[in-house]
Amino acid sequence: MKIAVLVKQVPSGDSPLRIADDSLWVKEENVSFITNESDSYAVEEALQLREKSGDGEVVAVSLGPERAQRAIREALSKGADRGIHVQQSYPYHSDPLEIARALAAAMAGEKFDLVLSGLQSDDYGFGQVGVILGEKLGMTTATLVMATELSDGRLMVKRELESGWFQWVSLTLPASISIQSGINTPRYPSLKGIMGAKKKVIESVTPENGDKPAQSISKVYIPQKTKRTEMIEGTVDQQVERLVQVLKKEIRII
Amino acid sequence: MSILVVIEQSDGGVHRMSREAIAAGQALGRDLDLPVSALLLGNDLSSRCETLQSMQLHEILKVEHPLLRSYSSDGFSQALAQVIQNESPKYVIAGHTYMVRDFFPRVSAKLNIPFLADNIAYRVDGDTLILNKQLFSAKLAADFVPSDDGSCIISFQSAAFQEDDVATGSEVTVREVAITLDDSSIRSTSEEPFQEIAGAVDLSSAEVIVSVGRGIGKEENLPLAKELAQALGAELASSRPVVDAGWLEGYHQIGSSGQTVAPKLYFALGISGAIQHVVGMKGSKNICVINKDPEAPIFELADYGVIGDLVEIVPKLTETVLGVKS
Ligand SMILES: Cc1cc2nc3c(=O)[nH]c(=O)nc-3n(C[C@H](O)[C@H](O)[C@H](O)COP(=O)(O)OP(=O)(O)OC[C@H]3O[C@@H](n4cnc5c(N)ncnc54)[C@H](O)[C@@H]3O)c2cc1C
Ligand SMILES: Nc1ncnc2c1ncn2[C@@H]1O[C@H](COP(=O)(O)O)[C@@H](O)[C@H]1O
Numbered sequence: 415m416k417i418a419v420l421v422k423q424v425p426s427g428d429s430p431l432r433i434a435d436d437s438l439w440v441k442e443e444n445v446s447f448i449t450n451e452s453d454s455y456a457v458e459e460a461l462q463l464r465e466k467s468g469d470g471e472v473v474a475v476s477l478g479p480e481r482a483q484r485a486i487r488e489a490l491s492k493g494a495d496r497g498i499h500v501q502q503s504y505p506y507h508s509d510p511l512e513i514a515r516a517l518a519a520a521m522a523g524e525k526f527d528l529v530l531s532g533l534q535s536d537d538y539g540f541g542q543v544g545v546i547l548g549e550k551l552g553m554t555t556a557t558l559v560m561a562t563e564l565s566d567g568r569l570m571v572k573r574e575l576e577s578g579w580f581q582w583v584s585l586t587l588p589a590s591i592s593i594q595s596g597i598n599t600p601r602y603p604s605l606k607g608i609m610g611a612k613k614k615v616i617e618s619v620t621p622e623n624g625d626k627p628a629q630s631i632s633k634v635y636i637p638q639k640t641k642r643t644e645m646i647e648g649t650v651d652q653q654v655e656r657l658v659q660v661l662k663k664e665i666r667i668i
Numbered sequence: 669m670s671i672l673v674v675i676e677q678s679d680g681g682v683h684r685m686s687r688e689a690i691a692a693g694q695a696l697g698r699d700l701d702l703p704v705s706a707l708l709l710g711n712d713l714s715s716r717c718e719t720l721q722s723m724q725l726h727e728i729l730k731v732e733h734p735l736l737r738s739y740s741s742d743g744f745s746q747a748l749a750q751v752i753q754n755e756s757p758k759y760v761i762a763g764h765t766y767m768v769r770d771f772f773p774r775v776s777a778k779l780n781i782p783f784l785a786d787n788i789a790y791r792v793d794g795d796t797l798i799l800n801k802q803l804f805s806a807k808l809a810a811d812f813v814p815s816d817d818g819s820c821i822i823s824f825q826s827a828a829f830q831e832d833d834v835a836t837g838s839e840v841t842v843r844e845v846a847i848t849l850d851d852s853s854i855r856s857t858s859e860e861p862f863q864e865i866a867g868a869v870d871l872s873s874a875e876v877i878v879s880v881g882r883g884i885g886k887e888e889n890l891p892l893a894k895e896l897a898q899a900l901g902a903e904l905a906s907s908r909p910v911v912d913a914g915w916l917e918g919y920h921q922i923g924s925s926g927q928t929v930a931p932k933l934y935f936a937l938g939i940s941g942a943i944q945h946v947v948g949m950k951g952s953k954n955i956c957v958i959n960k961d962p963e964a965p966i967f968e969l970a971d972y973g974v975i976g977d978l979v980e981i982v983p984k985l986t987e988t989v990l991g992v993k994s
Contacts, residue, residue, distance in 0.1 A: 427940070431963075511782065542783060545770075578864070578925065633811040634810045637809040640968070654984045664954075668900065
C-alpha cells in the first residue's frame, strides 16, 4: 500500500493576522506556521493504515514556500517515510485547481494507491484540493471521512453527512479521501522519531508554469462588524457584576 | 448566457440551502439580466419538481437516470459536467452543502472551470463578478474573482441568502435533459445513512446553554463550564474540537455536523465563531461571549461580549450567580 498524505502549512489560530501591503495575504512576520488541523488527522490515519496493512509507504506531500518543509518534517518525525516538497514562491496560488494541478504533476508518476488530505485548509478553506487531485489522478474520491477500513482491495469509508448522520461508502482503489477532524487521536512525534526524521529524504520539485488560474484573490480585508454588541469592560469583578445583572435583569434567566 | 441553480434533496423535498441558492441565483439574475433555471439530478424527482414550479424560474431541467438513484460522487460529477457542457450556463450556483463539497470540485476538475466555494456575498463591478469569502475561519475575508471566460461554479454559505426572498412564479416549464452514464464508471457503493448518537440529549429544547470551545484549554478545566451550567440551570454544549479531543460526548456538539439550537441564552466560552459552529446557534435569542481575543468572529454575533480569560472569569461568575440565587 503506497499512501500519500497532503500536509499544508497554515498560520496558527492564535497568530496575529495583519494584512500584507499588497492585500493578497497576511504579513508573515510574527505569524507562527503549523500543520493544518485536519491534515494532522490525515497523517495519523495514513500511519495507522500503513501499520494495519503491515507494509507499505507513507509519503508526505506539501506545496508551499521553503517553510513548508517543516510540515513535511513533522509528518516524517511521526513516522512518514519520505517527503515531496512542491516549491512555490510568493504570491501564492489562490486557486484550488491550480494548486491541485501542481500537486498532481508532482505525484502522478508515483502511482499512489491512496491519497489522504484534510477536509479543508484553515487559511483558504476551499475544501477542494484533495478532491480535485483525486479526479486529476483518475481516483475515486470521498470527503468528510470519519473512519477507514481496507478490505478485499477496496476502501470502506464512513462519511459524515449533515446534522449528525453518517454513511459507509465502499470505494475502489486508487482513492483520494479527505479526512474530517476527530477521526483519530494524532500521535506526537517521539524523540527517536524526531532524530530519525533528519535522515529521511525530502525531494524538492519545482512545478512548471501551468495553465492560468481559474480564480484568484483580488483583495484580503478585515470583515466589517455590523452587530451592536455591548462590550462589558472593566476589572474582572466589574465584568462579573455586569454579567450577573444582564442575566438577571435583561435576559432574566436567574 | 444563463444561470443554473443545482437543487439538492433533503427529506424528499428541496434542501433549505438549495432554496437559498435559488434566492442567490435570482438576485444575480436581476443584477446581470440573465435568466435563471433550476437543475434536478437524480431519480424520482416529481415532488421536488412540483415545489420548484411555484418559483420564478426560466426552466426546470430534469436529469433522471437509474445510476443516479442513490448519490455517488462519480455519478453526480459526470452528470453535472455533461449538463454544464451541453447547456453552457455562465454561472452554476448551489448551496455549500456537504454533498456539494463532495462532488462539485470534481466537476471543476473535469471541465477545468473555476469553483468559487462557500461565499457569503457577491457584488458586480462593471463586467466583473466578485465573490466574498471568509478566510482564516472568518477572521478575515477576501474578494475572489473567476477567470473571465467560460462557465463558473459558485456556492454560497448557509444563510448568505434567505429562502424567504425566493421570488414566486407559476407553471415553470420542465425540460428533460439526457445524459449518458456507464455502469462501470460508478466505482463506489453506499450503505444506508444512519445516526450514531446513542443516549443523546436533545439540546434543541434547552432554555439556556453554556457552550465550551477549545479556549477552555484542557480537559481539567471542563468543570468550570459544568459548574456555571449547573448554576444557571443550563445544558452543557460544545464546539467540535472539544468533542474531537474526547473531552465531551458527540451529542454535545453544536454546529453543522452536530445539533442546531435556539435557546433564550447561548453562553459561548472560548469559541471563535467558525461558520460551521455558528450555523448551529445563530438563532439564539441572546448570545453572551467570553473570549480573550477581541477580534474573534464570535463577537460579531454577540449581544454581550467580555474580552478576557474564561479561566479567571467563569469561576467568579458561577460564585456570584449562586450568591444571587440563594
Ligand atoms: C465540514 C465541517 C464541519 C464542521 N462541523 C462543526 C460543528 O458541527 N461544530 C463545530 O463547533 N465546529 C465544526 N467544524 C469546525 C469549525 O470549522 C471550527 O474549527 C470549530 O468550530 C472551532 O472550534 P473552537 O471555536 O472551539 O476553537 P478555536 O477556533 O480554536 O477557537 C478557540 C477560541 O478560544 C479563545 N480562547 C483561548 N483561550 C481562551 C481563554 N483562556 N479565555 C477565553 N477565550 C479563550 C480563542 O481566542 C479562540 O477564539 C466543522 C468544520 C468543517 C470543515
Ligand atoms: N499547498 C498545499 N500543500 C499540501 N496540501 C494541500 C495544500 N493545499 C491544500 N492541501 C490539502 O488539501 C486539503 C484541502 O485544502 P483546501 O482545498 O485549501 O481547503 C488540505 O487540508 C490539505 O490536506
